[in-house]
Amino acid sequence: MKISIIIPVYNTEKYLESCLVSIFNSTFLDFEVILINDGSTDNSGEICNVFQRKYPNIVTLHKTNSGQGICRNLGIQMARGEYVLFVDSDDSINNDFLANLVTFNEIDKQDVIVTDLKKVYATKEIYFKNLIEFSRDMKINLMLSHPGSVAKLIRKEILISNNVVFEAGRIFEDLTFNVRLALAANKIMYIPKAFYNYQIREKSTTNNAQLDIKFDDIYYIVSQIDNLLTLNPKEMEYLYIEHILYSASLRFLKYTNTEQQVVKNVEIIRKKFPNWSENCYYRRKSMKFKLICHLVYKMRFKMIRFLQTLGENS
């Protein structure tokens, strides 16, 4: 078997069917689907069973709720394909996605193949580059790019032998997974074409407000990165800038009374990386990114909030 498609399912009865239909419309057929129903309280489990009866190459696992990271880890353990592919249960893939991955892989067996994705909003679609060229080294590109685990074909063996796993029960589980994956993979290929439709919905787990957990999660994940990247200080510095200074701060500032947390973030950067603005990867980022980083660093929170409202209105 070539590909194991791993789909964690949690209360997505509205979208699950179209996701599965899109997968079974594929032109390439040598795959299995591993559906992990993480204790859904809606009709999702029943939809899994209906499809399982219809298609013999589905394996379903119904379990008590434990979070997406654990589900994906279980999926890796259960997979019998040579490669694994993560798909979210509310997204969909194009019918030539698998065939393209396999043909590109045929010439030279890769450890990881990254493709772009299409972010689908309620009213618009945005082409999203899943891999940004920071340097000539693909390992570094993969490490520093968007940390999502979707739209990446991964050789199962490198996950097992290097113990590349998702952090159980953490919201930012993708980030450490991505760093571990980049460290483990030797042959990485990038296909700058979008085959994966990433649905942005209001009620996706990462957009939903469970803020008290997230504060701690980001620090935990960052401490993991410290351990993983002791030999790559430049990359570590960039990940701090991108995720602590930029992403986490912006996310926190969407809510009220979170200034103290952002100050904490800035303190971390100030102590650990006083010369962060000279980072070679940071220098390649856009003016907008640099502006916001500096505003956060100078703690001009009112200014940032003002810019955020401007961005939402446009």
Next chain:
Amino acid sequence: MKTIAVIITIYNKADYILACLDSVFNNSVLPDEIILINDGSTDQSFELIETYNFNTLSHSIINKKNEGVSISRNLGIAIVKSDYFLFIDADDIIENELIEKLHTFCDEDEVEIVSYNVQKRNIELGKIAFIDKHQPDLNTGSDFLQFYLEHQVNFAVACGYCYKTSFFKSNNFEFSPGKYHEDYGLIPLVLFTAEKMISMAYVGYTVFMVPNSIMRNNDYSFKVKKAFDTLNLSKHLLLKFSQFPNIQSYIYQLITNFVLNAMFSKVTSLDKQEQYCFLLTIHEYKMERFIKCSSSKMIFRKILLSYSPNTYARYFGYLNGK
């Protein structure tokens, strides 16, 4: 407290599965995790386990197409999280104090295997047979294996042991996919690898001998498949055992004898054509030198078998017993 999981594999056992699950839930101490693998049942089995009331017990249900018990068990092992696990077949039951008694052994030492006794009940004939595997003085897996082989204990039943998960996974033990007698092909290896093993005198597991169970089917092609699975697993076992760096020749001899017995027990149900393949394998692995001979007739056969399996097959037709 160490955690214990039960792994239950199900294929068309709607009549028995509830009794099996109830036997788990009637235990004085409940397991920490329960994993059910529905191997593409065509009867009501899946509906029954899906609607079963697991209360707050952490449970996982895998549903997949029919691929045989080996793959089901391997999937179960792949997702088990607890420190220890044991297998239950869906038509068998465990006794009420099994989990509690297992805890007393698992919690104290880092044992890798805990063995418990198995009883086989034949409902129609009203007979009970016991497999007594208890040996208080032994404590390594290879000692147990040696004892079982010497005394011809029917030990190769996967359901008769509780295994340490990290031990099982780090040794990459796997049941051979799509083969019958999967226990026979793996359990000797597992026992031999275990450094710490304990047995208890408690009868913890009951096998019900049911007439329509897959193992008691009388179709000829089915017999051939079973015999050749045994042959392949035997080869595999011998290969694995010969790869252990410092295995005593005595144990290797016992294993060869064990394998030979298993093969002989299958070969008598076959036609001549298929028997010949068995003879060739025995010859190829030079197993005939381990045949125990009690009469001059047997010695003659043994010599003939070692020099020319072709002639042997022509004159004796089939092998009968040891």
